[in-house]
Each structure stands twice: as C-alpha cells, then as structure tokens.
Amino acid sequence: MSDRGSSTSSSQTEGDFDGELDEEMESEEGRTETERKGSPVPSLSSFSTSIRAVIRIKQKYQAMKKRRQEMALSLAGAGAVPGAPGRTSPKIFTFDKLPPGSFPALSSVPQRKKRKRKKRVLFPNGGGCRAVPKPQRSRATYCLYLLFAIVFVQIYNAIENLDDHVLRYDLEGLEKTLRREVFGQQGAVEGLLSLLKDYLSTYVHNKPLVVSLHGPSGVGKSHLGRLLAGHFRSVVGDTLVLQYYVLHHCPQEADALQCARNLSTLISEMVQRAEEEEKIPLFIFDEAEHMHEEILDALWQLVASKRSNEYLNAIYLFLSNLGHAHITKHMLHNSSSISMAMTASSHHSNLIKELTPILRNALEKLHPLWTEADILPLGLLEKGHVMDCFLDEMTREGFYPDRTNIERLAGEIQYYPSVGGHEYSQTGCKQVVAKVNLL
Known part of the structure; x- marks a missing residue:
C-alpha cells in the first residue's frame, strides 16, 4: 500500500x-x-x-x-520499508536498462500463501449449497429417561421388599432345622420349602397356600408339622399358628357341624388379626383322614371362595395317611429299577413326580378340597433312616450313642422284603421312642 x-x-x-x-x-x-x-523586420535585439x-x-x-x-x-x-532499496524516478524519453541489483530478488520477497479453496458440498436436488440441518433433541427424550428411572426405582424397591418379607420368616433357619430333624424325606422337604419361599416372598396373593402331605404311618408327617408350628410361632407369634387335631378337638361325629362352625370362626379371627399385623398365619390340620365331611366343607369354602383379600393371605397344611397304599405299592414295585448311583434327592424328586398324579386322582374322588392343594408324598423309610432316628432319640434322652446298640434296636423293627437292595420299614420310626424309653 x-x-x-x-x-x-x-x-x-x-x-x-x-x-x-x-x-x-x-x-x-x-x-x-x-x-x-x-x-516586421528581424533584428539583432529580437x-x-x-x-x-x-x-x-x-x-x-x-x-x-x-x-x-x-x-x-x-x-x-x-x-519505504526499512532496508528496502530507494526508489528513483524513471528516465524521461530514454530506454536505458536498469542496472542489476536495483530490485530485490524474487526469492527474498515473502510471497503470500494461497488459501486452499474448500470444496463445495453438492446436493443431488437443486444443485446448490445447502446448510446441513442441525440435530434437534426432542423433549420427549427427557420424559423417556424419567420413565426409565421411575421403573428402575420401583423394581428395585419391589425386590428389596421381597427380600425383607422373606427374611421376616427366616426360611433359611427353617431349612436347616428340617434337614437336620427330618430323615429320609429330602424330596418332600425341598418341595415344601420351595412352596413356602414362593408364597412368602410377597404379601399380596390371589389364593391361599394349601399343602397336603401324605405318607404311610411313621414316616415323619406329625414330626414335620410340629417343626413347622414351632418355627412359625417364633417368627409370627403363638396367636397366628393353629394346630388342629381332629381326634382331640372333635372326637364325636355328632358334633361335626358345631365343630365346623367353631373352626370357621376361629380361622376368621386369626386371619383378621394377621391382617392387622401384616403377617401370614399358619393352620396345621393333623390326622386329616379322620376329618368329618362338615369340617372338610367348611375348610373348602374358606380355601376356594374369595371372600376378601385377608382370607387369601394364609397357609393351610394338611397331614394325613390318605393314599398310603398307593405310595407303598409304588415304592415296592419300582425299587428294583432305582439305580444305586442315584442320589437321595434325585430319587425323592422322581418319587414326587410319579406319585403326585396318582394321589391327586385318588384324593379328588374323596373330597373337592384336595383340588385346591399342592400334594407332596412322603416315601417309606429305609433301615439307615431308622438308625438315624434311634441315634437322634438316644442323644436327646442322654444315652451314649453306641453303634452296636443302635443296630440291635433297628433290627427289632419289622421290614418289608428287600427289593433292589432297599430294605423299607413297615412302621417307619414310630416305635423308636417306645424302644428308647425301655432302655
């Protein structure tokens, strides 16, 4: 410039x-x-x-x-720029060449860098340059994120509530007690614990839990009922656990109608009390094979009818020897096909799968109450299980658990003929207490 x-x-x-x-x-x-x-005439002066x-x-x-x-x-x-050569006026009316060195070398003059021309973005339609559309975030996205957060919190709280509800009933402690005290019934114990865990994991139900345990005499039905009653009394209280013995509470058939009314009233009061305390009561009916028709009808109405929500939060446990003939026959006829390598748990699981439909068909003909129940069969006890019963009872009574003495006492029990290497007791552990008392 x-x-x-x-x-x-x-x-x-x-x-x-x-x-x-x-x-x-x-x-x-x-x-x-x-x-x-x-x-007019030029002169020297001009x-x-x-x-x-x-x-x-x-x-x-x-x-x-x-x-x-x-x-x-x-x-x-x-x-002029400092250091640049001085400018001179051009020659007038001359074509003289400029002396060398009058102008600086081209290499020493800083040249201006050429800018690279950006390529134009061509669009197929219109042939001109168009502005790239800016991505706009929809406001509905924030609502969706909020919905996800709410659902996550609800699910997390539900899981936490389920765990808290199960911990209240201490099912882990119950499992340890049953596995330690009940012999030879691993399949039935696992099935019962699974039903209790699924039912007690929440407080809202669409039906009460009805479980029916069936087996021959001496296999541990009443013992199992006493263990359940003692555990639930420790977690929910004595007022929310009922042990009903038919031969004790209603021995006369003539009083069956009045017994049914009294039982319905008692169950209603316990259910209402449990609803106020937000707990689930337990009703155990031992010797259910001696129940009169009127009592069965009253219980069926309580179990099957949906009178109100509080009647749906209850556990009914029936203990009986109904169908024991089917269980004994099935085990004696199929013991030879049982592999010796099969574990006790898998053996009892197969037993439950095979016997459950047979028992259900026989029990539904007796009364429609068992259509609402989950049936769990208890199998026959082997000689090894009877020896465990003697060992446990002798330890409780303070006797020294002598192995020779236990084998002698277990040999006095009557057994079925050995089938497939299995020796089943005819009376189970029913005579164990009497024999230990004679020592």
Missing part, C-alpha cells in the same frame, strides 16, 4: 511539473510571437531576446527537475 501511494504521488507531481513547464514555454513563445509581430528566453526556460526546467527529484526522494523515504 505504501509503494502504491508513493508511486501515485510521484506521478501526480510529475504531471504538475510538466504542466507548469508547458505553460512557461507557451508564455515565452507568446512573448516572442508578439515581439516578432511588433517589429534574436538575442529569443536566446535569452531559451536559456531562461532551460534554467527553469533544470530547477523544476531538481525540485521534482527531491520531492520524489522524500516521498519514497517516508513510505
């Missing part, structure tokens, strides 16, 4: 000087013309006058040229 300004000012100055010079020359020529016209005009013009031209050079140098010095 400075070079361009200086060049422009110098050209303007040269133009002014040339104009002044032309005017001066025209004025001098005008004077000479007038002098010539005034004297000739000397023209020479003096030429000399005066030359002197004035030289002075103006000198002044023009000084002004050009002053303008070039004011707008």
